[in-house]
Structures are given as C-alpha cells and as structure tokens.
Amino acid sequence: MDVLAHLSEATGVPADLLGGYVSVLAAAASTGRLPGREEVEMLRAAGRDAAERGVPMRSLMDACLLACELTSRPGSVPPLAAVRRAVGAYFDGYEEAQAQAIRDEDEARREFIGDLLQGRADRLAERAEHFGLRLAEAYVVAVARDVKPISEGDPLIRRIEEALVVRFGSHNILVAARDGLLVCVAPGTLPAAMGEFTHHVRANLGSGWRVGVGRPHRGPGGVVTSFREASDAIELGDRLGLRPQVLKASDLLVFPVLLRDRAAIEDLVATVLGPLREARGGPEPLLETLEAVFGAQGNQTAAARRLAISTRAVTYRLERVRRLTGFSPDDPTQRFTLETAVLGARLIGWPPGAAPVAGRTP
Template identity: 80%
Template sequence: MSEATGVPADLLGGYLPVLSSAAATGRLPGRDAVDVLRALGAEAAERGVPMRALAEACLLAAELDAGPAGSPVLAAARRSLAAYFDGYEEAQLRAIRSEDEARRAFIDDLLQGRADRLAERAEHFGLRLAEGYVVAVAKDAEPVGEDHPLVRRIEEALIARFGSHNILIAARDGLLVCVAPATLTAATGEFTHHVRGGLGPGWRVGVGRPHRGPGGVVTSFREASEAIALGERLGLRPQVLKAADLLVFPVLLRDRAAMEDLVATVLGPLLAARGGPEPLLETLEAVFGAQGNQTAAARRLGISTRAVTYRLERVRRLTGFSPDDPTQRFTLETAVLGARLIGWPPPARPGGEP
C-alpha cells in the first residue's frame, strides 16, 4: 500500500491499528490514538509528504479494511484524517510563525546595523552582504505596518521578476522598505511602480545610494529616509527623491550656525515686506525651479508674469540681491534653500512678533 501511495509505511503505523480496532469493536479511536496520529501528521509535514498522498493512503487502508463493519471503519477514517490534518497544519503554522519572527528580527538587526551573525543569517534570506545594495523606502499619509497587504503583494511581484534570492521587502518605522542589489538597477523602479499603484496620492519614495556590506544597507536606508524628510521640509515636487541628487543639502546643514547667518543676512530684510516674506520666498523658489523662466514660474504660482517681475524687484530692493546676476543668484538660491531647511522665518507669536 505504501508503494502505491508513496507514503512511508511508518507514518501509517498508528493508523492501521485504529482501523483494526474499529472493525473489531465498532468504537472510534480514543484520545491517545488521536494524539499519536496528530504527531504523525506533524512528522509528515516535516518530511515533506504531500497531504493529498497521506489522505489517499488513509482512504485506501480504510477501503481495504472495510467489510461487515464498514461504517465504523469509515467513521474512524474520517476522524483519523481530521487528526492528521490538525497535526499537519499546526506544524505548518509553527514553521511559518518561526520564519516570520526570524525574518522580522533579521530585518530589524539589518536596518539598525546590529552585527550578530548578520552575514550568516542574510544568506538564509538570499542576501549576500559583501555585494553592494540599494535601499528604497516608500512613505504614505498613513504609516505602513507589517500586515499591510502591499508588503506581500510587492514582494511577490518583485520575486517573480528578479528571483527569490535578490529582493527583501518589509515594513519598518511606518515605511515600506525595499532592499535590492545595486546591480539590479530596475528593482527600485519596479518597486516605485507598485507603490504608485498601491498607496494614496500623497506617497513619496526615497532611494539611497549603493553601499557595500551590512553597514552599507544601514547607510542606504538612512539616506533614503532622509531624502523623503528633505523633500517634505523643502516642499520638493517630485515624489521620487534620490539621495544622490540631494547631496548638497546635508552639506548645507553641516554648519547650521553659518547657514543661519547666511539666511539672516540675505533674507532678513524680507521680514519688512508688506504681507511678510513668504510670498517673496515662494516666488524665488518658483523662479529658481523654472531655471529663471518667469512665465513658467507665474504659471506654477497661479499669478501673472507682471506680478512675478514686481516681486523680484521688491526682493532686489529689500535685499540688494538680484536673481538675474549669476553670483547673486547663487547666494540668493542657497539662502532660500537654507531658509526651508532651518524653518525660517519662524512662526509668528500670538502678539504678531516673530
């Protein structure tokens, strides 16, 4: 019988006596017999025996043993099969939970740079940390949790395209995280494609630079997260922000005192403008973003080109800096970027004073 079904005979060792006993006494298997069958079901799962083959073997045995006492035998078969299934499924669930916990712990350690057997554990999840890796993160209006359906959906899509030993998708700190080899240049684009289709309109993606080793994954993750934060602070329009394109901003922030001095010196006079400095700052940002094209800037701001020209003249009169002069434009643009980075101008106090 085991040859016909492909099920090892020892896995039926606790089942055949149940059938014989049911045929002889008409009684269903007791608790002890059921516990034995549950254990055998778990062992079948661990040995990779398909549940369909196990069920076929059980039904075949019941058919062979069926006779005058056929009804009790079949009833015993049904109860025995239920016990097998219970043991099998419990073993599967234990394996899944164990794998999920190990994966979650590995991701936490990887993104925090904890080095406890990291390279060895990485191999289990298909990562070879000696290579260069890029981390991309996605942020939505609502934090992305581990149970977000997009985590599994994107993972399945990327694994189908790039293979199971290349990509790691997870949720971390409210962000959706993608870790991919730097050689898979299309991976972050594919990740972004699925984020665009699965998150709300306010989504953003940050992409770190490629780095090698476990520490490189941490660095790329931090760069990707900081790219999103910079985009929000600066009001940048692109929804996909690459750390490599934003390297100037960490440099600007490295000496905060110097940046505060630059902003106060260059833009401080705008505090005296009627209506405050914000409309003039927005106009400068729009002009710089349009590479000096005042018509395009006016379209972006929703005002006339004449109004843009008037505001730029007010900036020149108040600050002494003109966006039309190359040297002065660089200083002015750096000051405007710095203002957004340090949160200038400060919010007005209740009494109207800044």
Template identity: 70%
Template sequence: MDEVPGVPADLLGGHLRVLKAAAATGWLPDRDALDDYRAAGTRAAESGVPLRALVEAALLMAESVAPVPLPALRRTVSALMEGYENAQRLALRQEETARREFVDDLLQGRADRLAERAEHFGLRLAEAYVVAVARPSGPPGDGDTTARRIEEAMVSRFGSHNVLVAVRDGGLVCVVPGSLTVATGEFTHHVRQLFAPGWRVGLGRPHRGPGGVVTSYREAAGAIELGDRLGLRASVLKAADLLVFPVLLRDRAAIEDLVTTVLSPLLETRGGPESLLGTLEAVFASQGNQTAAARRLGVSTRAVTYRLERIRRLTGFSPDDPTQRFTLETAVLGARLLDWPAHPLS
C-alpha cells in the same frame, strides 16, 4: 498496500488500527486519537513531507479496510491537515520574527552572525546593495501583508536571493543588489499600486558590505525627510540627487549666516516672508519661467513679476542674474532645511 514516496512508514502507524476499529464498532475516533493525528500532521510538515502526499497515504491505507468508515476517515484526514497547517503557520510566524530581527540588526549595523544569517535570506553582504524605503501617506495598515505581496511579486521576477522586503517604522524597506538597477523601479511600481496617494519612496545609493546596507538605508530615509522639509513634490526621491543638502547642513553656521544675510530683509514685508519665499521656489522649480511659476502658485504673471522686483529691492539679489540666482536659491533651500522663519536663527 503500496507506500507513497516521501512519506515515512511510521508516520501513520496507528491509522489502520483506528479505521478498522471504526469499521467494526461504528464509533468515531476519540479526542486522544485525533490529537495523535494532529501531531502526525505537525511532524510531516516539520519533516518536509508534502501535504498532498500525506493525505494520499492516509487514503491509500483506507482502501485496505472494508467497509471504509467514511466519517472516521474524514475526521482523521481533517486532523492530519489541521496539524500540518498549524505547523506551517507557526513556521511562518517564526520566519517573520527572524526576518524582522535580522532586518533590525542589518539596518542598525549589529554584527551578531550577520553574514551567516544574511545567507538564509539570500543576501551576500560582500556585494553592493541598494536600499529603498517606502512611506505610506497615512497609517500603515497591515504592513506585513503588503510586504509579503510585494516581496512575492519581486521574487517571482528577480529570484529570492536578490530581494528582501520587510516592515520597519511603519513603512517598507527593500534591499536589492546594486547591480539590479531595475529592481527599485519594480518596488516603486508595486508601492504605487498598493499605497494610497501621498506615499513617498526614498532611494539610497549602492554601498558595499553590511555597513553599506546601513549607509544606503540612512540615505533613503534621509531623502524622504529632506523631501518633507523642502516641500518637494516628487514621490520618488533619490539620495544621489540630494547630495548638496547634507553638505549644506554639515556647516550649519555657514548656512545660517547665508540665510540671515540674504533673506532676513524679507521679514520686513507685511504678512511675513512666506509668499515671497514661495514665489522664489516656484520660479526656481520652473527654471526661471515666470508664467509657469504663476501657474504653480495660482496667481497672475504680473503678481510674480511684482514679487520678484520686491525681493530684488529688499535683498539686493535678483534671480535673473546667474550668480545672484545661485545665492538666492541656496539661501531659500537653507531656509527650508532650517525651518526658517518659523524657527528664528540664533
């Protein structure tokens, strides 16, 4: 009997004996025999023997038995495949567990054999990496399945050594080399296809080393948080575009003083300052075009003009003046960051 390349000779050592006994007696293999086949399938998977080669070897051995006991052969091959597939599922679960633990350690900066473990997932931490964070609009659903689908698609394009996708805190995290600028766009493309409307993606800046991955991750997550706090409409938020806001928040006393000084007169308006703040935001988002701002707000251009004049009278600041416009816009952004006036300032 010819041997199948790549299949150890002792892996199916009892196979002929089982088949000959079935051919002679007509009895099917018992539970113990089938358990041995499942164990052989497990050993084959753990040894890296291809499933096709394993089944081919079992069928090739059966050709030397006459008559071939087909019911027994079917059960033995089925048990081999079951053991093989069980081993693969176990290995996949172990790999996913190791991946989650690695991602948690990587994003929290825990340095326990981090570089060595990173190589297992194809990352070279001496390089600069960018982190993208995708947050769904509702419950995450089967995040592991979504992560696998996105990672498979990206690996097929960029290679396994360039992509790491994992589930974290109900969203997806994608780590790619900073030099691979198109990868974050590809990640966003797949998020758009698989997530329900309302999703957001935050993009950190490229940073070098394990600590750089942590920094980029925090920037990406922070970009989404800022987008929520500021009521930004964009689905994709880049930390590089939002650098002014962490600067504002570093001196909380200064931004509180700015908001109080510039915007507190709006508290005197009937119904509160929200409609006036919203009008300023719409005007700033429309680059000062009051007609476009009116469309955003769903009101008439005359209403926008009236509100801006009221803001000028109450605060003394006009968005038509370049310097005063900057002060007003910074104050409005500060108000959103501090959740004013819902949360009064001290």
C-alpha cells in the same frame, strides 16, 4: 514483510508515523470503536511530525488509503467514521505544523528586517542567505510613504514582493514594512527594480504617496545607509515642499551638506535673507517668488504662472529683494548665494512658522 514496512516502502512515509494509525484501524475493524481522545491526539502529533519532517501530504494520504486496503478483511472492514476521524486528526496536526512554520518564518523575517535596517550584526550575513540576500553585493533601498502608516501584516507587502520576483526572476529582493513605511531592498545591479516598485506603489497607494530612493552601498551597513538616505529624501521633500513624488538621494546630496553645519547655514540665512523681514507683508511672498524663479531656471514668466501673479509683479518683487538684501538673482555669483540661502531657510524653517512651499522642483 509486515504491514508497516510495506506501507513505508510503497509510499515513502516513515513507518513510525503510521503505527498508531494502523492500530486504530485494526481496533475499529474488530470492535467498531471510534478512536478516542488520546488516540486522536497521538495521530495529530504524528501529523505535525510528518509536516516537520517534510513528508508530502499526498504521500501521507496515500499511506492512509493503502493502510485501509491492507488491513481490511472480509467482515472486518474499518468503519468509515473511524477512518474519517483518524485521517482528520493526521491532517489537523499537519496543518497546525504548517501554520506554525509560516508564523515562525514571518517572525524570523520581521526580526531579520529589523536587524538589517538597524545595522545589528548578529549572524546577519548567515541569516541574509536564508532570505536570498548576498550582503557582499551593493544594495539599494527604496521606501514608500502613504497617508496612513503601512503595517507589517498588510497583504500589499507580499503582493508587491511576489510581483517583483516574477518580474526579475530573482529572489534577492525584499519588501517589508518598517516605521510605517513600505521598504524595498534590491540589488544595485537591478536598477529597474526601483521603477517597478514605484509602479506598484502608484497603483496601490493613495494620492498622497511618496517614494524615496537611496544610493547603492555594499554590505549590511550599506543597506542601513541606503535606507536612511531613502527616508531622509522623503523628509527633505516634505520640508522643502518639493514637487516630485519620487525623490532620489543622489539628487539631493547638497542638502545634507548644508545641514551638517547648522550654525553656518543659520548665519547665511540671517545675513542674506534677514533684511526681507522689513518688507511689507513679511519675507514669505519674496521667498516664494525666489523659489519659483529658481525652480523655473530664471524664467520669470514661468514663475509668474506658478505663483498665479503677473510677470510685472515678479519683476517688482525681485527688485525688492535686490534693494533689501543687496543680492540679485541675475548675477551668477549672487544667485548661487541667494539660492543657497533660500534652500537653507526652508531646511531650518525660517522664518519661524513658515511652511514649505508646494511645487518646488529640485
């Protein structure tokens, strides 16, 4: 059995990956010459080939050492410098191939996530299996926003994803960056994953973080829908000045309904709240009072504490609302109309230039 066949059988490394190395050793042993540029490039290419063919690095190193033993003869031992250069070329190529594979995987991952969250269906189900997602199931998407946009290269992405996989023992969880947001895609059968994701967001992002959670939906289109619901939940939270940092789309379903017919909501706001423009100081203080009262489930004392005014002042303002609009928060039917109008006002930015009121609770 020749040297190459013996090496291949003993280490499991294909013989064609070792021929150049054995030749370099033989030449170095007989002449003392170090491998030249062409030989180094040949060995580097063989190292890349070994990595791409899945040959373990340990097996390759074992083959290199065994080759030294088999080709050594008394008086013709390969110079250590030649062995060092040859082995170094092997491993340079091996590491280059591994680094390229990681770059290719990251690029494929970015493309897949972009296609998944935009609903582009080019071989989506087939590609999803590569990343552990079974798109026939229902998935939930959560998004987290920080004060600064989150970029694709942020190490936080990999750290949170690994923590979720360890926690739930499942590989069908995906964490990525998209449009400056941190995105988590998880099966609808793992509701605790959203809580764990939020835990890591709270621990790693600044005080201005906010999380939106979509509803579970099936199929590739379901992921897109849940992603949009989660993103819209954050946007609604900002527009309405909602207090919670975690907002669920399922808790905010009334708002998309209101926004579907903007003309109707504008008419409601103008009809119900328009008379507040006549109030001294403008409509904003009265709107703030209504929001505080609705947020406190009608408890005027709690509303007064939130507004840092007296209970008597709250009562006075509510009476002003009743006199100007004809609607009273104490009447169940009128309360619903009034609260819907107040919510609509915040959604459409009425009065013009008004900012959302902090502390509003859905």
